[in-house]
Amino acid sequence: MGFEITRVRTAAGLRACARCMAASDPWLRLGRGYAACLKSLAAPREVYAARLDGAFAGCIAVQPYGVLNCYVQTVCAAPEFRGRGVGTALLAFVEKRFFAKGPNIFICVSSFNKGAQRLYRRLGYERAGTLKDFIVKGSDEYLLRKTRRQ
Numbered sequence: 608m609g610f611e612i613t614r615v616r617t618a619a620g621l622r623a624c625a626r627c628m629a630a631s632d633p634w635l636r637l638g639r640g641y642a643a644c645l646k647s648l649a650a651p652r653e654v655y656a657a658r659l660d661g662a663f664a665g666c667i668a669v670q671p672y673g674v675l676n677c678y679v680q681t682v683c684a685a686p687e688f689r690g691r692g693v694g695t696a697l698l699a700f701v702e703k704r705f706f707a708k709g710p711n712i713f714i715c716v717s718s719f720n721k722g723a724q725r726l727y728r729r730l731g732y733e734r735a736g737t738l739k740d741f742i743v744k745g746s747d748e749y750l751l752r753k754t755r756r757q
């Protein structure tokens with residue numbers, strides 16, 4: 608599907624991304640409300656939104672600096688777009704941009720988020736570690752890494 612992916616630079620755009628996250632698992636289950644979601648999108652992260660025929664279809668936020676660079680902070684498809692390729696398109700966009708700058712892309716996924724784990728595995732992300740009881744007790748976060756082919 609031909610999603611248009613552009614950088615989100617306005618406060619209203621970031622609020623739309625945070626609303627999409629805060630209404631959905633895993634953020635609901637992890638107790639990450641709207642304010643926490645909005646904060647997780649703040650600079651220096653780069654946030655990109657996907658649109659189809661003008662409609663908001665999903666977003667991705669990337670932490671471009673630090674030891675774990677590039678780190679995908681968030682990827683979220685709007686509920687009505689899930690399973691229609693927007694998550695794959697957003698990750699492909701980020702991979703194209705950031706594999707040009709460095710060899711690794713990292714992402715965390717909750718142990719209960721089996722659907723997202725399946726997608727990341729299919730896209731070549733491998734488990735690099737387990738953060739036990741990391742955000743809430745009883746749920747681990749898996750740190751995944753995809754390495755660029757040399």
Ligand SMILES: CC(C)(COP(=O)(O)OP(=O)(O)OC[C@H]1O[C@@H](n2cnc3c(N)ncnc32)[C@H](O)[C@@H]1OP(=O)(O)O)[C@@H](O)C(=O)NCCC(=O)NCCS
Nearest residue numbers: 632682683684689690691692693694695716722723725726
């Ligand atoms: C995970 C997510 C970003 C994937 O984006 P997507 O556009 O739905 O995924 P795609 O259409 O590109 O690929 C489909 C794959 O995504 C995964 N997936 C995860 N949750 C899904 C959902 N609710 N609906 C459909 N697919 C989902 C599956 O692996 C699916 O592959 P399958 O059909 O073989 O099972 C999206 O479903 C989403 O926003 N889920 C809720 C928030 C979330 O879990 N974000 C990830 C945090 S680490």
